[in-house]
Amino acid sequence: MFDIDISELSRRSGVKASALRFYEEKGLIVSTGRRGLKRLFAPETVERLSLVALGRACGFTLDEIAGLLGGADIDRDRLRAKATQLDKRIEQLTRMREGLRHAADCTVPVLTDCPHFLRIVKAAGHHRRRYRAEAL
Known part of the structure; x- marks a missing residue:
């Protein structure tokens, strides 16, 4: 599957391009390169953005979401505490x-x-x- 540019990612995910650039700065998503001036992203980034949206809906901060998606061991006590909230x-x-x-x-x-x-x-x-x- 081919990488998609930021405008296509925005269209597919419903997230504004400015937010996508901010999410990239925060380490929530990663671009794979550029086509001209536009950033490129793997198509799977749409699913990752769904996880970000779920985290936000649950009340996690973007920094907390970055930690959860970072690949390190998940703080399950933090997840339980958020579920209690x-x-x-x-x-x-x-x-x-x-x-x-x-x-x-x-x-x-x-x-x-x-x-x-x-x-x-x-x-x-x-x-x-x-x-x-x-x-x-």
Whole structure:
């Protein structure tokens, strides 16, 4: 299979060329050479970019993703910790979804008069404060 230029890689992956150049600087992808002024990449780079996108969606930084894709031993404890963070976020999002559904279906004329809705709001505020504290 022939190498593809940066514009084709961008089209296939949905990642802007400027981001691809940045990813190359960070060591996430590697060009195989140049055709004129355009960088060339192996076609498999599209799959590697999918892994980068997955890592970003999971909340990893680009430096963390570079470490995971670097070929060295994978820090499995870090993966488990990220999975635990995702579990907490999923729980929070589930509560938020249920709160929105309750708000949409609640028969109380003024939502702030609904005790169930007020509990949801209070819980959301509590989780936001805790999330900020964990981020610091």
